[in-house]
Amino acid sequence: MSLHPDSKILIIGSGVFGLSTALWLARSGYRRITVFDMQDTGWKGYAPGAGIKSASADINKIVRFSYGNEIEYQRLASQAAEIWDGWNQEIASLAEAELPEVLRKGERKLWHKCGFLRMGAGDEFADTELQTLRNMEIEGIRDTQFKSDDDNDIERAARTGWAHKLDVCSRQERFGVHKAVLDSSAGFVVAYKACAWAQHLARKAGVEFILHPTNGKVVGIDTTADHKPVLRTADGKTHEGDLVVVAGGGWTAGLLPEAVGLIETTAGSVATIQIPHDRPDLWDRFSPENFPVVTWGMKEGKDIYSFPRDENGVIKIGFRKIKWTSYGNVAGERISAPSAEENIPVPALEEYISLNLPELAELGLSSTWLCWYTDSIDNSFVVDFVPGRPRVAICSGGSGHGFKFLPILGREVVKVLEGNGDQTVYGKMWKWRTSTAKERNGLEEGEEGPRVLDKQRMASREDWVF
Structure with missing residues (x-):
């Protein structure tokens, strides 16, 4: 047409x-x-x-911008970041009446370049991590990356003000090993x-x-x-x-x-922790100025991510390793579709908090929900x-x-x-x-697969307390 x-x-x-x-x-x-x-x-x-x-x-x-050997997505993300920068500048320059209501209160900022710490759970780097670094080298942006076991990177992080985010969970001190890469050009919106x-x-x-x-x-x-x-x-x-x-x-x-x-509709598990306003120690520690976005254990099958606190003191933590499905009748077909379920399956998040953010364990979770995506x-x-x-x-x-x-x-x-x-x-x-591949990102499982929500034990509020 x-x-x-x-x-x-x-x-x-x-x-x-x-x-x-x-x-x-x-x-x-x-x-x-x-x-x-x-x-x-x-x-x-x-x-x-x-x-x-x-x-x-x-x-x-x-x-x-870490995409392993998928350099096309890395490049597109870098181009998007330039527009995110532009949007931040445009919003900051406008009068309140020229903004949508949600941007008239609180922080007038969409894009926070707080860094992104890709943190392993073991003593080796994932192949995709090493490939990402090679691609960063190809693109001429390797200097934005700080590898936790590279003396030159450690020195450069100290010199450029990023050293305090290179091991925010004190894994080297507590476990004797810390394999991570800090991307100083990344963050969250x-x-x-x-x-x-x-x-x-x-x-x-x-x-x-x-x-x-x-x-x-x-x-x-x-x-x-x-x-x-x-x-x-x-x-x-x-x-x-x-x-x-x-x-x-x-x-x-x-x-x-x-x-x-x-494509198939799947859900990741999401939870939040509310930092009390009367805890300035935690408020400061988990601010975007002091804490990056963190992913943990992608190589080891943990697949947990967390954010710094937002302007309201909320820390979001997510689990995406297992992508849940929920089957029902839709337009005469049995397909996975978003569910009204707000609880998340039990095993998702506690290990990450207890091992990496133990000071948050006493607070417990403040909310949970399922975030429904569409996987290809x-x-x-x-x-x-x-x-x-x-x-x-x-x-x-x-x-x-x-x-x-x-x-x-x-x-x-x-x-x-x-x-x-x-x-x-x-x-x-x-x-x-x-695709005729035996495994197709889980789409081959169908309604009989192990990821269906009806087969899981969902967390109750009692499970929110660690």
């Missing part, structure tokens, strides 16, 4: 993939863009506690403020949003006699367009049954036209690492939508694909 500035483009989903696509389409000259969502991310915002169930509606997300800002920019660029539990809830995608796509919404209305982009996160497969087998068969995104449906595109498969690309993802999506995907490195990477 051929797009023109007045093509009517309908986007399903107001999370990261939908927002970035809408913003870049509008800035590319397209004038008739409408975003549908069954959750009111406009009025309620994306803040945790506002009732929005989406991976994009979160406290914070990691911005990292405040997720809910970032999404609110991106939606604000999209609205300013002319994008229309229909955010409502019935008016904005898409229940089906049909096709007219002349091959145009038509959205059916829960209020009984139909919406004809020239192009539909399905960027529905965990709900994508339910709208595109063709995608079952290529290979953890790479899926951005392409749906086979047999030339006016319906999919923009999904974030696989737990998509948020950092919010400022830049839409640039590459627009190229695909304009029919130039085969001419770009990302269009080729994100093409619709199949």
Whole structure:
């Protein structure tokens, strides 16, 4: 199909993939863009506690550049970081009335370059870690990385003010070994403020949003006699367009049954710890100035991550090694879809806290939830036209690492939508694909697999106390 500035483009989903696509389409000259969502991310915002169930509606997300041998993602993340820097500067320069409400209070900052400590649980570095360092060398940015057992890096960290973040869990002193790399160029973004800002920019660029539990809830995608796509919404209305982009996160497969087998809805376990305001020792220790984003034990199968405290004293900790599924009947198919479950399976987080952050154990957890993502068969995104449906595109498969690309993802999506995907490195990477591999990122397990939530023992509040 051929797009023109007045093509009517309908986007399903107001999370990261939908927002970035809408913003870049509008800035590319397209004038008739409408975003549908069954959750009111406009009025309620994306803040945790506002009732929005989406991976994009979160406290914070990691911005990292460590991608092993996947240098294309490393490069795209670096380009995104330049825009994150620009957004920080733009927000700081604006008057309060020119900002979305969530940015009028508290910190006016999206992107915190507090560092990212990739910390092992054993006495050897993972192969992917060493490959990441080689790629950093290729890109000319190795000096942003500090390897814990490299004397030159240790000296350079001391000289440049990063030494205090190289072993924040005192693992060398307590266990006699500490294998880690500190990335001084990485950190985190405040997720809910970032999404609110991106939606604000999209609205300013002319994008229309229909955010409502019935008016904005898409229940089906049909096709007219002349091959145009038509959205059916829960209020009984139909919406004809020239192009539909399905960027529905965990709900994508339910709208595109063709995608079952290529993507799957899964959940990571998330918990928070609230630091009391009357504990200045902890408030200072876990501030972004003193504590980086940390991942622990990726080589050893731990797969835990944690953040510095936010402006409200909340520390977020996550477990992504086991990606839970929840099967049900969706549009006549048995597929995994987001569940209303708020509790997390028991074994996820206690070991990390007791071994690495023992001073937090006495506080216990203050909340838990399941963060529903959409995994692809290979953890790479899926951005392409749906086979047999030339006016319906999919923009999904974030696989737990998509948020950092919010400022830049839409640039590459627009190229695909304009029919130039085969001419770009990302269009080729994100093409619709199949696999006959025995293992396909867990998608081969199905409803009988061991990750189904119904088979787990979920944590009760008694398990929140260590």
